[in-house]
Amino acid sequence: MSFDAVLSAHPPERLAQRAECATAADVERALAGPAVDLDGFLALISPAAAPHLEDLAARAQAVTRERFGRVIQLYAPLYLSNECTNGCVYCGFNRANPVRRATLTPEQVDDEAGALWGEGFRNVLLVSGEAPRVVSPAYLEQVAGQLHRRFASVGIEVYPLDEGGYARLVAAGVDSLTVYQETYDPELYARVHPSGPKADYRWRLGAPARGAAAGMRRVGIGALLGLGPWRLEATAVALHALWLQRRYWETQVCVSFPRLRAAAGGIAPPHPVSDRDLVQLACALRLLLPDAGLVLSTREEPRFRDGLAPVCITHMSAGSRTEPGGYTHPEEAEGQFQVEDRRSPAEVSARLAGLGIEPVWKDWDAAFLDREVGASGGDGKPCASL
């Protein structure tokens, strides 16, 4: 059964209603059990669970420590382009926004990568708007290949591709894919994505599965919180993660919970998500998905990041610039969203250490994907940083 069919068979709005009317007894049962299933998750994101937030956080922290230890992986986004053919109402890259546009040449990508390497990063996430004429699959393949020779891990967060396109990127050295559905509500999706290829809800919905089928080792999903009622979106994300785990058992699922922020020409979030809501959601996800990576970006402010990180987070970005070229030539192009945590990677790293968490810069190796590397390590100089 496709995930689309799963959503039809188990409409998130019906499930989310169960979350709205869960009782204190449901919450206590979920917290008392050895494992949390979908019913338990719905209880844990319910209004009835709000008074139990401290217990929920304690359980989430224990599960995270058992599975991942006291470590957090650091990564940096590398924005390739802010050119875009979409009209997403919440996004700074919206084609109608009169902002400075740029697409990095492969040489400029190398410059940006060099800056990130110098900061200590070994995991990079390539990000781009949707402009396939300038950021073509061939371009992505080229820049992924050049970064793969240098970085331990290369991920992508770009417009949806078909399975063959993802397979080419895997062959070029990409190991992880991030595609946020933004909203799982088709009607709301249509309203906030009125034009451009991104208006195709189902094509985007199927992208994580296509990536997993193509051999991506990690697949990241999420909803842009604030667009729709968060319990509804959380329920759909949970269903999506569970479905991906079952179907693509060799792929690690990661979940992010980006909150809508102000952007050029953007909108105020119609359904604001409070800090307490977000903590409740993150902790409930941890208990439902003990093995999932949970990602927290610089969209959130330092105080919140420092608070949530030791509870259930496994991956964090640091020092992010959301405009192409931002690490070497800041502010020559417009960013996608406002970065709230402006601390340097070194400052974030030191803060994590102070919180009793080891910041991990490298937890993957390019050699995993290098089919062509022979007994001597290819050219004798392993492209892996190992």
Next chain:
Amino acid sequence: MPPTPATDPLVIAGRTFGSRLLMGTGKFSGPRVMADALEASGTEIVTVALRRVDLTRPDEDILAHVDRERYLLLPNTSGARDAGEAVRLARLARASGLSSWVKLEVTPDPRYLLPDPVETLRAAEALVAEGFTVLPYIGADPVLAKHLEEAGTATVMPLGSPIGSGRGLRTRDAVGIIVETCRVPVVVDAGLGVPSHAAAAMELGADAVLVNTAVAVARDPVAMAAAFRKGVEAGRQAYLAGRSPVLPEARASSPLTGFLRDEP
């Protein structure tokens, strides 16, 4: 006389070790506490995930905190999904001068990290043929253990329960068969949550155990490392001492037939 490293050493691939506790290096809150825990454990073999190793940052890399004069570095292929990936990583490690010993881990399932028996055997055969000293992480499968032994691995390392789960020696019966049937050292790896779990494995006749999460995420990792050291030593001593038999019902200490006299 309790056994001492001199009278009862662990021998792997011809090399002698005084400690029967192998330690992992993941999940610690920082390098200092990791180094202190290694010391407190008394270990002589320390495994490091190759995917964590970054030779481009020698001063900050995890290896900078593992004293290689003191510990045998045992690189592991954690993260490898098939034999090809594991073999490639092991080759890179050796080419980089790290070690020709390798803890072979092939875990295609990122959730429970259970080892793939088919790919593990395939990788072990390839690595042994290339001269590696191979210590494979496996499910507690006695037949697989024999196949690996015949392939020339230096040990077999059956799991007690899934990695990091702390559930203890859930595979007791199968590990018992492996201990009974294998000639290479048996190292119980994964799932041991408290020193009594380690002691139980050693009492059963395991030659050593490997511990990581239970120490790394304890409230006081250094104290827990010291406790595991004692658990391993106690379990080994008990095994050598020869336990009393397990009986289905009580047996009186005084013989029930003591009243009988020899008849003339």
